[in-house]
Amino acid sequence: QSALTQPASVSGSPGQSITISCTGTSSDVGGYNYVSWYQQHPGKAPKLMIYDVSNRPSGVSNRFSGSKSGNTASLTISGLQAEDEADYYCSSYTSSSTLAVFGGGTKLTVL
Amino acid sequence: EVQLVQSGAEVKKPGESLKISCKGSGYSFTSYWIGWVRQMPGKGLEWMGIIYPGDSDTRYSPSFQGQVTISADKSISTAYLQWSSLKASDTAMYYCARRGGKDYMDVWGKGTTVTVSS
Numbered sequence: 001q002s003a004l005t006q007p008a009s010v011s012g013s014p015g016q017s018i019t020i021s022c023t024g025t026s027s028d029v030g031g032y033n034y035v036s037w038y039q040q041h042p043g044k045a046p047k048l049m050i051y052d053v054s055n056r057p058s059g060v061s062n063r064f065s066g067s068k069s070g071n072t073a074s075l076t077i078s079g080l081q082a083e084d085e086a087d088y089y090c091s092s093y094t095s096s097s098t099l100a101v102f103g104g105g106t107k108l109t110v111l
Numbered sequence: 112e113v114q115l116v117q118s119g120a121e122v123k124k125p126g127e128s129l130k131i132s133c134k135g136s137g138y139s140f141t142s143y144w145i146g147w148v149r150q151m152p153g154k155g156l157e158w159m160g161i162i163y164p165g166d167s168d169t170r171y172s173p174s175f176q177g178q179v180t181i182s183a184d185k186s187i188s189t190a191y192l193q194w195s196s197l198k199a200s201d202t203a204m205y206y207c208a209r210r211g212g213k214d215y216m217d218v219w220g221k222g223t224t225v226t227v228s229s
Contacts, residue, residue, distance in 0.1 A: 036215035100214040
C-alpha cells in the first residue's frame with residue numbers, strides 16, 4: 001500500500017481539464033511544500049512535470065499546474081491532448097523516512 | 112546535455128549476482144544525489160535508495176535494506192545497484208534518477224530491465 005493515495009484512473013475529453021488528487025498526511029504532503037508530479041508513458045521513464053507543489057521545469061507545458069490544500073496535493077491538466085494519456089505519480093518529502101514517498105499512480109485516459 | 116545512461120537489459124537465474132550501472136554526464140556528478148527506483152511489471156514506482164556520490168552517503172528504503180547494495184565510483188561518474196543473490200521477485204525495471212532539489216528527481220535514466228528466471 002502506497003503512502004500517498006491517488007485515484008486509480010481519471011478520464012477526460014480533448015480540450016477539457018482534469019485534476020488528479022494526491023492525499024497524504026501532515027508528515028508529508030500537508031507538512032511541507034515538497035510535492036512533485038511525474039508523467040510516465042508506457043515503456044518510458046518517468047518525467048518530472050511539477051516540483052515543489054507548483055513549479056514547472058523548463059520545457060513542461062503550462063497546461064500542467066500543481067497546487068496543495070491541507071494534506072491533499074493536486075495536478076491539473078488543462079486543454080487535454082491525446083499525448084497527455086499516461087500514468088501520473090505524485091511524490092512527497094516525508095518526515096517519516098529518509099526517502100520520499102510515491103503515490104500509487106493514476107492512469108489518465110483521453111477519450 | 113544532462114543525462115543518465117543506464118546499462119543494458121539483464122537476464123539472470125535465481126541465486127546469481129548482478130550489478131547494474133548508471134553513468135551521469137553533463138553536470139557535476141559529485142554534487143547531486145542519485146536514487147534508484149523499482150517498477151515491477153504493471154505496478155507503480157518504489158524508492159529503493161539514494162546515494163550522494165561526493166561522499167558515498169547512502170540511504171535505503173526499509174523494504175530494500177539488506178536486499179541490495181547501492182554504490183558509486185565518482186572517478187567515472189557512475190552509480191551502481193547490485194544484488195548478491197537474485198530472486199524471481201527481483202524481476203522489474205530499475206531506474207536511476209538525479210535528485211534536483213528537495214526530494215524531486217529531475218533527470219531520469221531510460222531504465223534497466225532485469226529478468227530473473229530459471
